[in-house]
Amino acid sequence: MLVLEDVSKTYDGKRMAVNRLNLTVNAGEIFGFLGPNGAGKTTTIKLITGLLAPTQGRIMINGVDLATAPVEAKRNFTYVPDHPEIFTAIRGIDYLNFLADMYDVPASVRRSRIEKYTRIFALDGALGEVIQSYSHGMKQKLVICGALLPQAPLFILDEPLVGLDPLAARHLKEIMKEHCAAGGTVFFSSHLLAVVDQICDRVAVINQGELIICDRVERIKSDYAQSLEDIFLELTKDA
16 A cells, blocks of 8 residues: 655755655555654654655655656645644634545545545534634544545544544544445554554654654563553663
């Protein structure tokens, strides 16, 4: 589903933010992507989403090369950033319809999906209001609803639970599991290690731009005989 081959990113020709990263994320799994602040997580996600171009290496999304066929590749994923940056002068419903248009979601299908997801995240009563009037949590929910509308094979979620109330967070975790049970994939970056431990099939830890471990959660905990939090702190203690 998602393949990174020897991917590197250098800033200013000097500082190596990501160094020869190789990852394969399979269909049907929730993949946790961990690392301390400044480890290269955000840069990696920007590379995967096409917001940055790699200095070297190749990124394949559902078999499509992001560099040579960027539009086709981007139709295979949706993205929830760590900070919901949206044009706030439009109404919530206009934002959702815009995203549905971008992904060619038919009108009949989009109506039912908009009703479903905005009801789940308790936004259905606010869709007629301008986004500027939304709280941070409401904006986060709107971005999540927009990312769910196309039902793309790959969800890329960067700290998606920040700003969500406990009920909304539970709903999102359930949707992530349902998506993968149906054959989809979730690439999930978070500092909430207890959540990662709870829902992820495999995790990768990046530190100082380099991959230091990638394996199933159960195997990592078994090998180290520690909690995921203790393992993470041990692996990144030099950060």
